[in-house]
Amino acid sequence: MSNIDDQKPEVSEQGNGITRRKFLKILGTTTAAGAVGCSGSKEQNIYPRVRSDDSQVPGVSVWYSSTCTECSAGCGIKVRTVDGRAVKVEGDKSNPINRGGLCALGQASLQSLYDPDRIRQPLKRSQDSQGRLQFVPITWDEAYAQVQQAFGENSKKNFILTGETNGSLDELLSQFAQSTGSIRVTYDASVPAEISKAAELVFGVSGIPTYAFDSADVIVSFGADFLETWISPVEYARSWADRRRTDSPQYFVQVEPRLSLTGANADLWLNGAPGSEIYLALALIGELLRNGKGQGVNPEIRAKLVEVTKDISLEEASTKTGISLEKILTVAHQLNSAKRSLVVSGGTSTATSKSLGLHVAANLLNVVLENVGETVFVTTPRKVNTSASSLQALITALAGEKANVVMVYGTNPAFTLPSSFTFKNELRKAKLVVSFSSHLDETAQLADLILPSNHSLESWGDVRAFDGVASIIQPTMAPVFDTRDFGDMVLDISAKSGLKSPAAEGGKFRNFIKENWKRQWKEFDTGGDFESLWRKTLENGGIYAPDRIRERTRIRIANEAMDAIKIVEPSFDASDVKEDGLVLYPFFSVKTFDGRAANRPWLQELPDPITQIVWDSWAELHPKTAARIGLKQGDAVTVRNRYGEVNVPAYLTDYVNEGIIAIPVGQGHTEYGRFAKEVGAGNVFDLLAPVISETGVSVPLLSTRVNVLRGNTNPKLVITTGSNSQHDRELARTEIIDGRTLGAAHAHGDHENGHGENGHGHHEPKGFAEHDYHRADNTQSSGPEQMYLQREHPLYEWGMAIDLAACTGCSACVIACQAENNIPVVGKRLCDMGREMSWLRIERYIDNEPGEELQVSFLPMMCQHCHNAPCEPVCPVYATYHNEEGLNAMIYNRCVGTRYCSNNCSYKVRRFNWLEFDWPTPLDWQLNPDVTQRGAGVMEKCTFCVHKIIDAKDRAKDEGRLVRDGEVQPACVQSCPTQALVFGDLNDPESKVRKASASSRAYRILDHHINTQPAVSYLQDKKIRLVDHV
């Protein structure tokens, strides 16, 4: 670990000398580590040291702070390493962006690190004796020599093609580009670059604004999937939920043609025709202006706005979008009467080739509603570099054989750029294509030379996110394979080519970053000298400005903004498509994002939050549309146009527009490793027309029509839910709030008073809930009388409370549980047989009658640790029993596998090991040494992360105290972006979980039917309904 000696662990659990307990603990965990198969190749030389490194004690966790690089949000992470290996990625509480939570994608970065199909050493393209393409290993020196040689010939242009880069890496590449005369090309399909352009027009500041979802009384989102993938989903989900759980939740309207995770959380979900949102946005502006809104707007601009919008009535918007006038009036009324509101736009439904108008209109709505400086902030916007036109310029250069060296890093245009752009064909025309990818993806597959870079958990870097947050990316472990830091490689090439810049001390990117920070650190007025600041940064993972900058901004609306908002009929490339062709609606999901996450089995097996489909791609179709084509659920669908073809199974749902076919992007890889290949037949990007948006920054996703035919394959759609409806069983309960009463509260800004401690309501617990809680407690006289002696929990009584109003269904907890508890991934075939192993699942129910307002519930379900557990008495060998701390304990060693416990479990949370599960090396390096791996034939289930409880109790005992509230955080609780889950001691009257369990919204699932007395309480979801809007 000498190569990362600079990093400072934030928490080192090392004591003063080794006590007997510690010795045994170390002995135990190292033995366990041995047993789970930690037989690595590189780490072996770490432990034989006679005097161990201070920061490394065998079996003791060391946590490193870093920054997540999975999407461009820049969440802070803490990486738990044991014996020199990263075993868990958690959100960093101190980071103001994510505040402790982390999405599924971020947590699954571990599986990208340990991907068995990662590139293991430098490779050179060659052909085998039969002329087939293959990559042969070469040495680093040979690889560098080739690159240098190619750069030496300057007759043609050099290109540096990257994904969205940030901070020092951006600086490094700019310097390198300047020295070598290279052109930088940035392309990342997931970055909402149009929003940056729209902000420039309306606010005069280029970049992505910051949004405060917690301050808005009314949120109207035009397709922005801000709870799942849009810009910074963990941050937005948290602030959305912070308001949601108060007594005065915001009224949230989502307009989109396909139900997204965000739409599922909306109070009002409006299904508008694809590309028609601009009518609604303009009609709303007009209506609001007529109602006297926007008095603060420059009169000239106001006049212009009135002029532009005067012809667009709400009625016309209703006709164009297909949304009923009544609902549009509701939205208009809500926006009009709200004190603070927020309008956002984004996602596929706005990604037409002329989407700028809608984004500008959304910004103007914020201007008219005077939200800028209240809920929208443009003082420190995030810069966006991505540019589709620069990539097209590269393709043109390639086609003209004018490209010399093309360096590719952190982007996969061969997958994410539609094949109609012919990138794949043209790239090979470059003299030398050098890929720095760490995975053999579609673009790396086209390279002449692959210099594999470290995974971001092995790399150095930094991120400048919103709000003056600067965070550091630092290696958490020695590289798994023979790979190098990308920054180091650039510096090496620079030095070997004799360039003056970029350069850094020792040729290390780490020093480059440090130098870079030294130049900029003054802006963080932290006091002290740079060295101590640097040290602190490494410990904390970054420097975070104490408060968000929320001053009012001067709005400089450019004239072009007015031009942009003119009505543009959405245009769809329909060449070769029959008249009844559907609009293709490719969408991003947390499962595969833009395809970068497809090589992670955790995410492949994660049920899609809306459809509950695993291990596949699918096409969402409205039943009416499907009936027209003659398709049933699960039938093969061939989606075809002149650009390509995709074959996927059909998923019929009422919650897509009849005119579209919605397919998630990210599946259908032809390369990128064993888990990504063969999942989903065909890449959806390849169906898109070669269109670049009018701003030139993005490739519009909503731009193409396709023919939809019955396929002739025989696909198997694996859906993990047994029923879409909860059949009135009151499992996931929702409190319907009358929006009319809220409207008044919002108008007066009353919600400030609603912010309770820990975000829970201020309602005094009503009698019902209080009694309900004490049912398990036989010392209380209240509550229904129990026939038998009740369980006693003298010291601790562990319990959990889950706030369904705050739960968005994002499934971060599912991945956290999987990572923490060594839960195997079983694959599509076993999932189809109902043999998935997840201890925690998010149940999704849709319970509205046809024609009623959409009512989606997400219900996280894990072992309820019942005090009257049905599983316990039926086990013939006492393999499961109730312990004195209220845990339903499971003894794997004692289990003989009668599976009666699972049959009798009312919550169906027990999982059986149908076989001896396996992790292909090095995926097994991720296994948590604190948790046993279960063998074939035994039952398993959620333990409330009992190893963490034991750890906390040991620590408390050493310090002569009780475990503090919040000290134990099971993986799910820790990871939750919205803090919907609370865990703690129900015996402690001051604990958060006790208070939450006594809330008037609290209930226990099935308890009133079968008296199981679960230790998990749920707090009812909330939905606002406007019965009568005027």
Add this chain to the structure above:
Amino acid sequence: MSNVGSNKGDAVDYALVNNTVLKMLEPPTYRWLLMLGLCLSLVAIGAVSWTAQILNGMQEAGKSHPIMWGSYITNFVFWVGIAHSGTLISAVLYLFRAKFRMPIYRLAEAMTVFAVLTAGLFPLIHLGRVWFFYWLMPYPNQRTLWPNFRSPLLWDVFAVSTYLTVSTTFFIIGLIPDIAVARDSAKSKFRKMLYSITSLGWSGSNSQWKHYTSAYLFFAALATPLVVSVHSVVSWDFAMSIVPGWHATIFPPYFVAGAIFSGVAMVITLMIPIRKAFKLEALVRPEHFEAMSKLILVTSSVVAYAYITEFYSAWWSNNPFERYQFWFRPFGELAIAFWIMFFCNCIAPLALWYKPLQTNIPFLFCLSIIINIGMWFERFNIILQSLAREYIPYSWGMYNFSWVDIGLTVGAFGWFGMWMTVFVKFFPAVSITEIKEILPPPMREAKSGHGH
């Protein structure tokens, strides 16, 4: 009630009985060998299936989340049910002095023992870690670990092992005098030795007969409560749980009636071919079939009543989970299984109200197989349908039949058939002693061939 020896003028006498029964023990014909070969190959299929499951884990079976019990427990309950009527016919009817039992009870008893032997395999097959099956036994151990006496599965262990012990003992005791007859007429050295050992030195002395009859009566009395208890305990495997469709107080009588129903049907299924093959028509006569037909009618009605009661209580309880379960059974994904059960167990036996069919041997043979199928599906419905639709709709699921399920199911029939085949060739499958009890003893005038 008519029985063997009633004055019908047929020449059933001691000699005929001896000859007919002992003829069964003659050296095997190729047909017998074919039958044994068939059974052994089915056993081999079962053995291969089980081996695959032990090696590769329970993934080989069709179980899933949430249907954690499937064909194995169905088979277990099916075979325990079959085992039932043997004891009913031999012990209970013995105590009631129902003489129609005499020619059939030995076969029924053999069926009982072998069915329990078959049933007993399934809890083992069904274990995730079969190599630790002995943890279910309360054996003293250094870890002072005891099984959980609250678990119905443990009661099962006791109930089934007790039943096996008692029914085997009862069976063997009844066999002793008959084996002695076989011993006396055995020709081959092997048989002579086999029967000499197994007849336990029976000489037919007065004191031996005295002890024998009181022991038989005693074991009949001991076995009688087991007829009720075993299947009641098996039904508690379900009734003690809180699974909608399982948790019902009606289960013990319902299961016992069903067990007798299926057991009698199985006796008919076995008796008809054996009667034909070994030419037992003189001993096993239409009257016996008529009696069994009546037993089938009674138990079929009880079973049908129990089905209706289940539906009624689900409706009356107003419990949404129960209600859904009992809507699901006839109209859900597995409705076919329900309707097979309903037809086979409730509709088809109604034909027996037509009296001539009660003694129509081909019809009875078909009906008995139909009932066996129906009773297998009854257990299938109870187990799989209930588990498929429990409390949490998200976790509703389906079973995936695999070749291992099928292999072990047919293997069980092979295993049972193997024991039966071997038994009829080596031991008297019809009780010589008891039939003789009701025949006039051979006297001088009887030689003329005129009975009383």
